[in-house]
Amino acid sequence: MELIICRHGEAEQNTGGWYSSNPRHPGYVEAHLTTRGIRQVRQLGNELKSTGLTADNICQVFASPLPRTCESARNVMDVLSVPEPKLIIEPKLIESQVGDRESQLISQYNEKDFWFPENPESFHGETREAIKARMFDAFTAIYRKCRDQNGYVLLFSHGAPVYLLLEKLTGTGERLPTGGCKRLTVTPAML
Numbered sequence: 001m002e003l004i005i006c007r008h009g010e011a012e013q014n015t016g017g018w019y020s021s022n023p024r025h026p027g028y029v030e031a032h033l034t035t036r037g038i039r040q041v042r043q044l045g046n047e048l049k050s051t052g053l054t055a056d057n058i059c060q061v062f063a064s065p066l067p068r069t070c071e072s073a074r075n076v077m078d079v080l081s082v083p084e085p086k087l088i089i090e091p092k093l094i095e096s097q098v099g100d101r102e103s104q105l106i107s108q109y110n111e112k113d114f115w116f117p118e119n120p121e122s123f124h125g126e127t128r129e130a131i132k133a134r135m136f137d138a139f140t141a142i143y144r145k146c147r148d149q150n151g152y153v154l155l156f157s158h159g160a161p162v163y164l165l166l167e168k169l170t171g172t173g174e175r176l177p178t179g180g181c182k183r184l185t186v187t188p189a190m191l
Contacts, residue, residue: 001147001186002151002153002186003155003185004152004154004183004184005155005162005165005181005183006073006155006162007178008035008041008064008071008158008171008175008178009036009037009038009039009040009068009179010037010040011037011068011070012033013029014034014178017107018103018104019098019103019104021094021096021097021102022102023065023066023100025102025103028102029156030067031066031067031068033068033075035073036132037179038075038180039070040178041075041179043179044081044179044181045075045078045079048081048181054080055082057150057152058082058151058152058154059152059153060142060145061088061153062090062142062153062154063087063089064089064090064091064094064095064156064161066095070089072179073154074106074132076156088091089149090141092141093135093155093156093157093158094157095158095161096125096158096161097126098125099123100124101125105130107176115160115175121185122135126143128145128164131160135162136165139168150166156159159176
């Protein structure tokens with residue numbers, strides 16, 4: 001299976017510097033792509049198109065349920081003329097859950113790395129291990145669904161979850177830029 005793991009384009013919470021991870025949280029603030037983010041993902045679509053991706057050889061597209069990832073997936077699909085029914089919203093691809101920090105400014109916390117804060121349990125956030133486990137669960141289900149299809153699978157998620165999935169699959173995490181992607185040939189040995 002050929003997997004293309006994509007990070008969403010630049011979104012309002014990236015430029016505004018706030019946490020936006022859980023639509024069920026009472027403080028949640030929706031974050032949509034910025035104009036720059038739309039350009040990033042449309043450019044990603046054009047780059048994928050230039051390497052031979054088409055509506056015919058894309059088997060399925062999976063996206064986190066948050067607006068910024070759905071908008072990213074749909075913009076890439078538009079560039080590639082991929083029909084909407086090929087998009088599946090996968091809840092396990094969602095952003096790292098930040099618990100009590102939802103909608104708060106990242107700058108008010110003195111974290112060495114806001115992608116991976118220390119002691120996330122202390123604010124009801126999600127641990128690295130929990131994020132990695134759910135991302136791998138999503139990946140495994142996607143692999144089982146698509147392994148017998150010929151073509152590409154696109155997966156749209158968020159910075160830290162993508163990093164942890166890549167770490168699990170390849171042994172090395174990678175910080176993709178907004179609108180960036182990583183291509184992988186998936187083998188059964190990765191399961």
